[in-house]
Amino acid sequence: LSERLSGVFDRLTKQGALSEEDVKTALREVRVALLEADVSLPVAREFVKKVQDQATGQAVTKSVTPGQQVVKIVHDALVDTLRGEGDPGALKIDNPPAPVLMVGLQGSGKTTTTGKLAKRLKEKEGKKVLMASLDVYRPAAMDQLAILGTQIGVDTLPIVKGQSPVDIAKRAKQQAMLGGYDVYMLDTAGRLHIDEVLMDEVEQVRNVVEPRETLLVVDGLTGQVAVEVAEEFDAKIGISGVVLTRMDGDGRGGAALSMRAVTGKPIRYVGLGEKMDAIETFEPDRIAGRILGMGDIVALVEKAQETIEAEQAERMMKRMMKGHFNMNDLKMQLEQMQQMGGMQGMMQMMPGMGKMAKQVEESGMDDKIIARQVALINSMTKKERANPALLQASRKKRIAAGAGLQVSELNKLLKMHRQMSDVMKKMSKMGKGKMLKQAMK
Ligand code: GDP
Numbered sequence: 001l002s003e004r005l006s007g008v009f010d011r012l013t014k015q016g017a018l019s020e021e022d023v024k025t026a027l028r029e030v031r032v033a034l035l036e037a038d039v040s041l042p043v044a045r046e047f048v049k050k051v052q053d054q055a056t057g058q059a060v061t062k063s064v065t066p067g068q069q070v071v072k073i074v075h076d077a078l079v080d081t082l083r084g085e086g087d088p089g090a091l092k093i094d095n096p097p098a099p100v101l102m103v104g105l106q107g108s109g110k111t112t113t114t115g116k117l118a119k120r121l122k123e124k125e126g127k128k129v130l131m132a133s134l135d136v137y138r139p140a141a142m143d144q145l146a147i148l149g150t151q152i153g154v155d156t157l158p159i160v161k162g163q164s165p166v167d168i169a170k171r172a173k174q175q176a177m178l179g180g181y182d183v184y185m186l187d188t189a190g191r192l193h194i195d196e197v198l199m200d201e202v203e204q205v206r207n208v209v210e211p212r213e214t215l216l217v218v219d220g221l222t223g224q225v226a227v228e229v230a231e232e233f234d235a236k237i238g239i240s241g242v243v244l245t246r247m248d249g250d251g252r253g254g255a256a257l258s259m260r261a262v263t264g265k266p267i268r269y270v271g272l273g274e275k276m277d278a279i280e281t282f283e284p285d286r287i288a289g290r291i292l293g294m295g296d297i298v299a300l301v302e303k304a305q306e307t308i309e310a311e312q313a314e315r316m317m318k319r320m321m322k323g324h325f326n327m328n329d330l331k332m333q334l335e336q337m338q339q340m341g342g343m344q345g346m347m348q349m350m351p352g353m354g355k356m357a358k359q360v361e362e363s364g365m366d367d368k369i370i371a372r373q374v375a376l377i378n379s380m381t382k383k384e385r386a387n388p389a390l391l392q393a394s395r396k397k398r399i400a401a402g403a404g405l406q407v408s409e410l411n412k413l414l415k416m417h418r419q420m421s422d423v424m425k426k427m428s429k430m431g432k433g434k435m436l437k438q439a440m441k
């Protein structure tokens with residue numbers, strides 16, 4: 001994807017707002033890229049349409065190309081789509097003992113993930129966890145979980161040979177109640193492919209324990225297959241979330257997007273290796289970066305935006321903090337405002353000026369008014385500019401006449417100056433560092 005996209009984007013080097021043509025060209029490639037990253041066709045199509053509407057007409061940040069900007073927009077839209085509601089890492093495990101059912105195909109990483117989550121619950125939330133293997137088909141499966149349990153210091157249900165998965169689930173539930181466990185995790189058996197027997201079995205277990213969470217574990221490298229698996233499990237069993245494993249590999253993560261779009265179920269965790277702490281709460285921007293394979297460009301655009309905002313804020317601060325704020329400063333400010341998209345735009349960026357921006361809006365002040373204000377200031381003498389307190393009635397009349405305007409307009413200007421001085425005094429007290437931070441929020 002990267003090469004293909006950069007090729008197109010290199011051609012989009014002119015600055016300014018994104019034209020419809022820019023966006024279309026870039027998005028054609030984005031769509032191919034999504035498909036290559038295993039995103040399903042309808043999902044890719046719908047996604048591209050959404051981005052197209054968003055991107056057209058957006059201003060291009062200075063120092064990045066339109067192409068890079070489109071990538072950023074696509075990235076943000078991906079993050080938006082991938083993000084579920086609430087905190088993906090917060091498992092519903094109140095009302096102990098809370099059953100957590102782990103389902104998925106064989107080899108997807110269920111047993112490993114069961115151990116990882118148990119360890120997290122124990123260490124991060126201080127929960128008392130019981131794990132039970134319901135895998136009666138592979139002789140080593142139960143031992144595998146028991147070994148993990150010893151390794152991470154989490155109890156496992158004692159192994160009793162010859163029991164059915166449902167019987168084991170019942171035993172686990174009882175043991176969890178008797179033993180005062182907060183959570184009991186049921187690690188089910190998988191098959192290489194979805195089949196009726198597997199589904200029926202998991203369904204029975206579900207009916208017996210009524211899990212608080214049913215987590216589907218899918219191999220992040222399997223792409224489109226993962227989406228089908230998610231659909232089927234959700235339809236038959238009902239899942240509350242997905243754990244994507246093997247994201248430490250070179251999987252594109254496109255399955256995540258499709259899965260989210262198709263099932264509407266949140267991705268909760270990402271497995272990043274075989275070790276017991278190689279698991280993280282799902283973070284949409286990481287996967288988005290993977291899908292696009294262009295994390296560096298996204299970072300670049302973000303950086304450019306931040307730098308520009310910081311530069312603007314800092315320049316303005318410096319000017320305002322310089323000594324007292326007289327008419328010369330105000331004039332400079334006004335001229336600056338004209339360059340920066342008018343008063344309101346600028347004031348909204350300044351701490352403590354939101355209210356004034358509103359007043360400005362209400363008074364219908366626009367850029368023409370700024371020009372008149374500058375004319376008023378030009379009509380003042382040097383002394384008057386340095387010390388606006390000198391302005392008594394006769395001087396006001398002279399100044400207004402000089403600018404060809406009414407005294408009432410001059411009064412408005414003076415009022416605005418007073419208000420701004422007040423704000424500035426407050427800001428000086430706050431200290432510069434704090435102010436800058438606030439300005440950039
Ligand atoms: P199960 O059949 O679904 O229970 O799968 P297992 O938990 O036994 O995992 C199968 C294999 O995948 C094991 O060798 C695990 O160590 C490995 N595995 C599980 N999760 C991850 C992961 O996130 N990354 C990597 N690289 N390997 C994993």
Ligand code: MG
Pocket residue numbers: 110111112135141187188189
């Ligand atoms: Mg297993």
